[in-house]
Amino acid sequence: MEWEAVIGLEVHAQLATQTKIFSGAATAYGAAPNTQACAVDLGLPGVLPVLNAECVRMAIKFGLSTQSTIAPRSIFARKNYFYPDLPKGYQISQYEHPIVYNGYLDVLLEDDTLKRVGITRAHLEEDAGKSLHESFYNMTGLDFNRAGTALLEIVSEPDLRSAKEAVAYLKALHALVTCLNICDGNMQEGSFRCDANVSVRPKGESRLGTRTETKNVNSFRFVERAINYEIERQIQILESGGSIRQETRLFDSVKNETRPMRSKEEANDYRYFPDPDLLPVMIQQEQIDQVRETMPELPWEKQQRFQQSYGLSRYDANVLTSSQALSDYYEITLQHAGGDAKLVANWVMGDVSAFLNKHGLSIEECPVTALQLAKLLQRILDNTISGKIAKTLFEAMWAGEGDVDTLIEKKGLKQVTDNQAILAIIQQVIQESPQQLADYQAGKERLFGYFVGQVMQKTQGKANPQQVNDLLKKALSK
Amino acid sequence: MLHTYSLAELSQGLEKGDFTSVALTQHYLERIKQHQEMLNCYISVCEESALAQAAAADTTRARGAATPLTGIPIAQKDLLCTAGVKTSCGSKMLDNFIAPYDAAVIERCNAAGMVMLGKTNMDEFAMGSSNENSFHGPVMNPWDIERVPGGSSGGSAAAVAARLTPCATGTDTGGSIRQPAALTGITGLKPTYGRISRYGLIAYASSLDQAGPMTQTAEDAALLLNILAGHDPRDSTCMSNPVPDYQATLNQSIKGLTIGIPEEYFTAELNSQIGDTLQVAIKELQKLGANIKPIRLPNTHLGVPVYYVIAPAEASSNLSRYDGVRYGYRCENPKDLLDLYKRTRAEGFGEEVKRRILIGTYVLSAGYYDAYYIKAQKIRRLIRNDFIEAFKEVDVILGPTSPTTAFKLGEKTTDPISMYLSDIYTINVNLAGLPGLSLPAGFVDGLPVGMQLIGKDFDEATLLKVAHQYQQVSHWHREIPNMFKGAK
Numbered sequence: 022m023e024w025e026a027v028i029g030l031e032v033h034a035q036l037a038t039q040t041k042i043f044s045g046a047a048t049a050y051g052a053a054p055n056t057q058a059c060a061v062d063l064g065l066p067g068v069l070p071v072l073n074a075e076c077v078r079m080a081i082k083f084g085l086s087t088q089s090t091i092a093p094r095s096i097f098a099r100k101n102y103f104y105p106d107l108p109k110g111y112q113i114s115q116y117e118h119p120i121v122y123n124g125y126l127d128v129l130l131e132d133d134t135l136k137r138v139g140i141t142r143a144h145l146e147e148d149a150g151k152s153l154h155e156s157f158y159n160m161t162g163l164d165f166n167r168a169g170t171a172l173l174e175i176v177s178e179p180d181l182r183s184a185k186e187a188v189a190y191l192k193a194l195h196a197l198v199t200c201l202n203i204c205d206g207n208m209q210e211g212s213f214r215c216d217a218n219v220s221v222r223p224k225g226e227s228r229l230g231t232r233t234e235t236k237n238v239n240s241f242r243f244v245e246r247a248i249n250y251e252i253e254r255q256i257q258i259l260e261s262g263g264s265i266r267q268e269t270r271l272f273d274s275v276k277n278e279t280r281p282m283r284s285k286e287e288a289n290d291y292r293y294f295p296d297p298d299l300l301p302v303m304i305q306q307e308q309i310d311q312v313r314e315t316m317p318e319l320p321w322e323k324q325q326r327f328q329q330s331y332g333l334s335r336y337d338a339n340v341l342t343s344s345q346a347l348s349d350y351y352e353i354t355l356q357h358a359g360g361d362a363k364l365v366a367n368w369v370m371g372d373v374s375a376f377l378n379k380h381g382l383s384i385e386e387c388p389v390t391a392l393q394l395a396k397l398l399q400r401i402l403d404n405t406i407s408g409k410i411a412k413t414l415f416e417a418m419w420a421g422e423g424d425v426d427t428l429i430e431k432k433g434l435k436q437v438t439d440n441q442a443i444l445a446i447i448q449q450v451i452q453e454s455p456q457q458l459a460d461y462q463a464g465k466e467r468l469f470g471y472f473v474g475q476v477m478q479k480t481q482g483k484a485n486p487q488q489v490n491d492l493l494k495k496a497l498s499k
Numbered sequence: 500m501l502h503t504y505s506l507a508e509l510s511q512g513l514e515k516g517d518f519t520s521v522a523l524t525q526h527y528l529e530r531i532k533q534h535q536e537m538l539n540c541y542i543s544v545c546e547e548s549a550l551a552q553a554a555a556a557d558t559t560r561a562r563g564a565a566t567p568l569t570g571i572p573i574a575q576k577d578l579l580c581t582a583g584v585k586t587s588c589g590s591k592m593l594d595n596f597i598a599p600y601d602a603a604v605i606e607r608c609n610a611a612g613m614v615m616l617g618k619t620n621m622d623e624f625a626m627g628s629s630n631e632n633s634f635h636g637p638v639m640n641p642w643d644i645e646r647v648p649g650g651s652s653g654g655s656a657a658a659v660a661a662r663l664t665p666c667a668t669g670t671d672t673g674g675s676i677r678q679p680a681a682l683t684g685i686t687g688l689k690p691t692y693g694r695i696s697r698y699g700l701i702a703y704a705s706s707l708d709q710a711g712p713m714t715q716t717a718e719d720a721a722l723l724l725n726i727l728a729g730h731d732p733r734d735s736t737c738m739s740n741p742v743p744d745y746q747a748t749l750n751q752s753i754k755g756l757t758i759g760i761p762e763e764y765f766t767a768e769l770n771s772q773i774g775d776t777l778q779v780a781i782k783e784l785q786k787l788g789a790n791i792k793p794i795r796l797p798n799t800h801l802g803v804p805v806y807y808v809i810a811p812a813e814a815s816s817n818l819s820r821y822d823g824v825r826y827g828y829r830c831e832n833p834k835d836l837l838d839l840y841k842r843t844r845a846e847g848f849g850e851e852v853k854r855r856i857l858i859g860t861y862v863l864s865a866g867y868y869d870a871y872y873i874k875a876q877k878i879r880r881l882i883r884n885d886f887i888e889a890f891k892e893v894d895v896i897l898g899p900t901s902p903t904t905a906f907k908l909g910e911k912t913t914d915p916i917s918m919y920l921s922d923i924y925t926i927n928v929n930l931a932g933l934p935g936l937s938l939p940a941g942f943v944d945g946l947p948v949g950m951q952l953i954g955k956d957f958d959e960a961t962l963l964k965v966a967h968q969y970q971q972v973s974h975w976h977r978e979i980p981n982m983f984k985g986a987k
Binding site for chain 1: 578579580586588593596598599600602697698699700701702704705706732733734735736812813815816818819820822824825826836840860863864865868872
């Protein structure tokens with residue numbers, strides 16, 4: 022039987038606010054445990070939450086960018102359950118009346134088609150603290166620094182049909198929230214976390230199968246793997262006549278599998294009810310209009326501009342606009358290299374990306390700055406060096422060996438463009454290869470490449486390839 | 500005898516230099532020492548810090564920087580957080596809890612230069628109508644020490660009635676200021692919801708809780724409300740409506756004011772002698788020029804059931820934080836997390852608190868939420884609408900505060916429903932968010948009778964004015980139980 026996967030994602034984007042959603046405590050990551058938790062965050066008796074208005078502004082930004090409805094009146098509710106890192110015994114969230122709902126995001130897939138993914142809702146809520154089970158013998162350590170950090174939970178419609186589509190959506194969402202400057206997007210630090218709801222059904226069936234929810238998959242790669250694992254697991258169960266249990270599962274990135282965490286039967290009854298400590302969030306059209314004024318150029322707007330102004334393909338433009346940092350890097354490089362958008366695109370998406378991946382770095386951490394890269398590309402464009410030499414130089418620059426011009430000088434890599442010098446080498450090669458010359462002149466034109474190779478070898482790659490071609494052709498035809 | 504002075508009189512005496520705040524504070528500390536054992540109205544007495552605050556107040560006054568309440572002692576209900584002084588909320592759960600901060604009410608009293616004598620006894624987490632639910636034991640009614648002072652602010656009420664403090668704070672979720680005020684013969688005001696900041700007030704039912712003054716006279720309540728009322732950005736439900744000078748309008752005549760008497764408040768449930776006593780008081784108000792008008796509040800009978808859905812629902816969530824993890828009571832040697840939760844909460848909370856947590860958890864549960872919680876919220880709106888309708892025709896509503904006078908200790912502890920019905924006349928005022936004031940209106944068999952005045956939103960000034968005018972022609976608020984009249 023042919024199966025179809027149905028996938029919806031719930032993304033927790035940590036809002037990039039200076040202070041927490043309901044208290045004045047700071048939100049910086051990595052501080053010593055419990056140094057950024059005030060009385061409100063600790064749930065001391067008598068404390069009260071006060072909504073951070075910045076969170077509302079950020080939610081409006083997200084709503085505007087996804088063509089969502091922005092609720093004129095939304096309500097905070099209490100989600101009640103006991104856990105040691107949940108200080109109040111309830112989480113303040115939004116339940117029946119979220120601040121943003123009914124929007125969509127258009128996602129470019131690998132096959133260059135656009136897919137519209139529905140955004141069911143996005144609501145504001147507070148994060149819990151962290152339980153640290155390691156390094157406390159027979160005990161659990163609690164760190165409340167994260168408690169009360171603002172989250173925007175973004176719930177998609179079950180519109181996604183494969184792990185690849187899910188990742189494409191997740192990347193587009195990531196690009197959006199970082200572009201909007203409402204989330205730093207750091208997945209390692211947990212600023213952008215994803216739960217995946219997955220079910221399968223026979224192709225053509227319109228009813229949904231029983232779904233599982235896989236929690237906290239914290240990289241694009243893991244999302245793809247976890248979903249694929251879950252799809253395969255469910256298909257196997259169904260094909261062998263079994264049925265799927267509705268349950269929450271956890272992805273184990275080491276074993277590359279998902280495991281049950283708790284089933285629906287054991288699930289909490291969260292006893293949601295409106296939080297009497299907080300007033301309904303009222304949003305006037307005027308405030309929405311004010312936020313609209315502050316909207317940045319959105320990823321897809323930028324993508325179109327990249328296509329139109331720089332003549333890039335939709336695919337290239339999409340990749341280069343996947344984050345603000347990357348598109349900035351590209352544009353700064355392009356501006357300073359002076360033209361040839363395609364060359365710059367190839368470098369940024371090619372060598373730069375490959376090196377970053379290899380070293381596990383983000384574009385912000387790239388040791389070769391956009392200005393340094395631009396200088397390198399200038400030297401290609403002004404024929405000082407060849408593309409091949411440039412690659413060697415890039416490696417040296419990455420290693421911090423110096424700037425382009427110094428390196429060219431030091432390593433003597435300046436391209437040889439002097440006709441006489443090149444001709445002299447060509448003559449030398451011809452003299453040393455009488456047999457090849459005879460064969461070539463007898464019609465074995467394939468041997469042309471042999472001569473080029475010999476010349477380039479003798480010039481250590483420094484000769485201008487086009488010049489070598491031209492001069493060699495003349496010399497051999499004599 | 501300093502303890503017979505009202506706040507207004509104490510304020511004048513301090514200003515004229517008749518006595519110092521230190522002397523006044525010492526006088527009250529002496530009285531507390533003498534009577535605390537019998538009444539059990541304090542959980543903590545802060546002798547040292549009180550005398551230090553008093554000395555500081557005297558210095559402030561000497562500098563000419565005193566406010567009307569500078570140097571005047573006050574007792575604070577033990578659910579208002581006080582930095583450095585235990586805030587137990589009448590519970591074993593918080594018996595070791597010292598808050599790192601002051602509640603807004605405490606801050607305002609401190610800013611006015613008041614002297615905190617101590618923290619008063621109360622029903623655990625403010626749940627109760629007799630003060631018998633305290634971890635620290637019951638409070639005795641100064642008018643008859645075999646009787647309860649009412650609750651949950653029973654310690655504050657008894658302390659004011661026995662003149663072990665010139666004034667106190669209480670909190671009122673379903674009648675917890677007004678009912679004990681009535682049962683002990685003092686004046687107690689529950690302001691409009693949102694009039695006084697709840698910051699630092701340990702929550703019982705957040706949509707109903709409101710702090711307020713408990714004093715000898717309406718004028719004293721006005722003086723205290725003057726400093727307590729006002730906006731606080733730390734409480735999202737605290738309103739920014741302007742705060743009038745409540746003292747300034749006390750002496751205005753009530754001629755032409757219309758007082759509504761709800762039919763539903765004078766039925767068979769009301770002790771008939773209390774009914775008769777109130778009729779006499781109503782005549783006095785008529786003599787002062789008020790018009791009396793019978794009115795209807797048809798949904799009155801729904802108040803208690805609605806309250807016992809909404810308040811426990813909120814409480815079940817508000818009290819979840821007491822889990823033994825971060826502060827407060829923790830059971831001995833928990834074997835795992837679940838055991839820690841279960842035993843901490845089983846051992847740390849008293850019976851009534853557990854009963855309400857169970858009720859609240861039940862009414863919020865999946866499948867019951869709509870039938871109980873949502874329905875209760877709808878009826879709550881109907882109850883408020885009754886008042887809104889009535890206030891189209893009247894300025895103030897008058898009725899009893901409590902259906903009975905103070906009952907005997909132990910009389911109702913085995914019957915929670917009859918205990919809950921002690922609040923039938925006060926609960927609806929909380930559900931509607933309105934201000935309500937109880938003042939002494941006479942005695943039945945030697946026990947005080949309370950009269951309740953209910954006002955429009957943020958119209959505390961009218962309640963205080965009517966009460967003050969009545970107190971100009973009555974002496975009930977000046978009565979002191981025999982045992983506590985003495986020179987010390």
